[in-house]
Amino acid sequence: MEIQEITIDDKQYPESLKNIKNPPKVLYYRGSFIKEEEKLFAIVGTRIPSDYGKEVTLKISSELAESGVTIISGMAPGIDTIAHKAVVEKGMRTIAVLGTGLDEESIYPKDNIGLSREIIENGGCLISELPAGTRGSKFTFPKRNRIVSGLSSGVLVVEAKEKSGSLITAKYAKEQEKNLFAIPGSIFSSNSKGTNSLIKEGAKIVTSTNDILETLDISDVELKGNLLIEDADEKLIINQLKEESLDINKIIEKTGLSPSAVATKLALMEISGTIRNLGGNTYALNR
Secondary structure, eight states: OEEEEETTTTTTSHHHHHTTOOSSEEEEEEOOOOOOTOEEEEEEEEOOOHHHHHHHHHHHHHHHHHOOOEOOOOOOTTTHOOOOHHHHTTOOEEEOOSSSOOTTTTTTHHHHHHHHHHHHTTTTTEEEESSSTTTTTTTHHOOOOOOOOHOOOOEOOOOTTTTTTTHHHHHHHHHHEEEEEEEEOOTTTTGHHHHHHHHHHHEEESSSHHHHHHHHHHHOOOOOOOOOOOOOHHHHHHHHHHHEEEHHHHHHHHHOOOOOHHHHHHHHHHHSSSSEEEETEEEEEEE
């Protein structure tokens, strides 16, 4: 799909973006542009998330999308990418704001070129203030974060180190008087130092998707009921995954099942959509 553009004087230009400091004079886009009545919500975080961060992002992104909220992020490695993927896997719309031009030669990271196509195929949109042919730099990525927060009704930071780039988005959200949310984490985790600090400074603590929906004045998510599983071995595995994601060796240890039995059950459960592999043979419930 070819790159199109909207100037700040066009009727389609988002009103919320006009009100931020230093709004982009031109927006380039591919896909279906933002609709006037659309509710946008940003999810951002570290480029190197923990399994906890991955699981939280998958759950909240999916549930917000199912509630009619459009997830927006920066398509960076880590939390951003996971948020976009959680939505496109459900065949739903998401918006990526890039710190590069929108041509595939410029898109970063290169690993996400396939994701960028999926976003468009599922009715989503790629947006940038940079013309085609513009490569990313240490200046363009932080600068695009003001657009992510500017377009959004709120921003959730899932995981962030003390000097994480996602805290730049949080800073813009505060300046723009947006709703700012953060996921709490262990005091011993470097990935939670940034989010725990945001909470201390007044960000809304999020322990479920409904914490966000209530603030946005959207009906609560209807939470899924108990999984109807008849297989005894699968029940054992599910009971262990209810508390946290686990790698395959921990599942074997905690269930007492043989390695071959666990491998077989995990494969079948992943195919059925009961669980998902977070990477590195670490599994989580598809909540």
